Amino acid sequence: MSVLFLIxxxxxxxxxxxxxxxxxxxxxxxxxxxxxxxxxxxLILRVLLVMTGMAAGFVGAILGAALLIWAYQTYIQRK
Incomplete structure (x- = not known):
């Protein structure tokens, strides 16, 4: 971004x-x-986006783990 535009x-x-x-x-x-x-x-917006991105990654990790637990219980632990 040029200095003139910023001004x-x-x-x-x-x-x-x-x-x-x-x-x-x-x-x-x-x-x-x-x-x-x-x-x-x-600066504040970038920090919030990074924090939101980390939180979204954490939520995604939980959902992924829950999906794998469900798949394990449904298809493997059936015996």
């Missing part, structure tokens, strides 16, 4: 965020708030 997106995000929070700030402060917020939000 434009940061300025827009900062403008929206400052208006939502009812903060009056100059253009430079708004841009800095937007860029810093984008970086912080991106």
């Amino acid at each position: 434009i997106i940061g300025a827009a995000a900062g403008f929206i965020a400052t208006r939502m929070m009812k903060v009056e700030a100059d253009l430079i402060t708004t841009i800095v708030i937007g860029i810093a917020g984008a970086l912080l939000g991106g």
Whole structure:
């Protein structure tokens, strides 16, 4: 992502965020708030996705183990 694109997106995000929070700030402060917020939000989102991915893997492992136990009890332990 280019620096210019980051500045434009940061300025827009900062403008929206400052208006939502009812903060009056100059253009430079708004841009800095937007860029810093984008970086912080991106970091938090990545951490949440990694944690969710690990949790999903854990749930998948449990379901896989339950399926194998069912198959073992149904087809092998029948004797």
